[in-house]
Amino acid sequence: MKKLAFGIDIGGINTAFGLVDEKGDLYAESVISTKAYPFLKDYKTYVKDLCEAMKVLIDSVNFDFELIGIGIGAPNANYYKGTIETPANLWKFSDEDTDRSDERRIFHFADDVREYFPDTPVFVTNDANAATIGEMVYGNAKGMKDFIMITLGTGVGSGFVANGQLIYGHDGFAGEFGHVIVERNGRECGCGRRGCLEAYASAVGIKRTAFELMATMNVPSALRDIPFNNLDSAMLSTAAKKGDPIALEAFRITGEKLGHALADAVTITSPEAIFLFGGLAKAGTLISDPVKWYMEENMLFAFKDKVKVLPSGLQSKNAAILGASALVWQNA
């Protein structure tokens, strides 16, 4: 019988899920709102509604198959414990929560899903780790034993693979490359510190750079008519392709920060390749060219011209679902 795995991607706005085979082909997919369940008190209902929607999706498939597992990618997820721990944008405290200790927002997600699917293995990991495993199982990292995945979205996520295994670390939270410090006492980061890579090299980071450049440069630019809250990395990419000098310089600076940080990461794990994934990576060579250039400029001699910078093989709208489902195939 055909075997399929569930891949579930929990984002702050929506939760996307689908049924995927071992080649990465998607047979059915659906979505529920995450945002409709904003508070801690909504969590149990969210899990129930998600699991019921998953069962509806299973019933919609018009052939017999075996569900071999459920893979879930989520922010602040812990692979070892199957938990989602104190996520910034999910199931927050509301006014009626008087006890606001961190422990109350440790969600035993794998266990809670297992209540609805008692005979199915459930795996949870953070979204960047899920994308990394997706790259290894379905994407351009097939057969590679040592590589780095960088996800350039609202934040910067990462997954490090060494000796053919994802590095989860002692506590299950390894791969927070977005929070290496690239500028001591630099820009404020969402983590509460200053100067993290994420504050420069994410989709939001490049926008911050563009706004900094509008202040430091005098050159005319179409970007000067767009408010901060409306600008996104796709607009920056379009502007750069038209030759907008501020957009071009913003991509150069972003590549410089990320390239320098990657040269340091290479000295630690010596990967075969680095994959760029996510919204900002869709800018293609606009971002990958300066990343490569500054990484090589800064590279220790022993590693020069050895490490490939490659696009992800998962650049599709369903990449997050594929990544999450890959967790199942890797553990099958």
Added chain:
Amino acid sequence: MKKLAFGIDIGGINTAFGLVDEKGDLYAESVISTKAYPFLKDYKTYVKDLCEAMKVLIDSVNFDFELIGIGIGAPNANYYKGTIETPANLWKFSDEDTDRSDERRIFHFADDVREYFPDTPVFVTNDANAATIGEMVYGNAKGMKDFIMITLGTGVGSGFVANGQLIYGHDGFAGEFGHVIVERNGRECGCGRRGCLEAYASAVGIKRTAFELMATMNVPSALRDIPFNNLDSAMLSTAAKKGDPIALEAFRITGEKLGHALADAVTITSPEAIFLFGGLAKAGTLISDPVKWYMEENMLFAFKDKVKVLPSGLQSKNAAILGASALVWQNA
């Protein structure tokens, strides 16, 4: 029959070697000069003399044993290929070498030793990786799956262990943490770049800091009577223990640089512990206290107060031999 492994530590001055059992007990040891064989043309004689001295040591043991392998730690060594590649201070070109291509200084060390010990497995790795495996097999990292070893000697070496395995990387040269950049356009490093951790946090790095402080501070200090070429990290440690303000400040700054760099490394691999090893680590809490303090000050929230900073369990004069021999036990 008792089983013993050879551990060989190739340094720029001497080559130390000994016979070690699986518990890390040393049964016999000896040393030959490395310095007496300075040039490329001396290499074959060096290997011959070393292997003959090893056989003399074997004969000196007054009980029967089985030699189960030979482990070698050396600079620029490659575990996968068994080579020592273009080492800066070993078997250099002499005036008579007209062909100075890099390829001529790739030494197939494991193969060359196997000519004298044809039936014995031979393993080669760099000295910091050897120390890391030593810590895992005999030392304080026994049973740990995820840790970082930092060797603070003339340079800064490192070994990263994740999922219970040393990270060699795609090319076998991973773990060059001494060459992450901690100060953009900072001090000259031996690698030809600027601002590497090694230029600040090694035994030589802390000396450079002390000399910088003698320039920037006016406070009297016993160190002001010692020329650069005579000062070593043990003298700095003694001065700091007596309250010398320049020595104390040099340790603080060294701990700051290393602590900040380690906080970044933790975000990548999330280790259970970090071990400090080597000459400068002998300063004990003088170095480990500021390392801990600055690492925690700079730590991403998710990792705060989780990662231990510990002394190596191999702090003895034979640590390098033990480390090299551990390569054999790990592969046995």
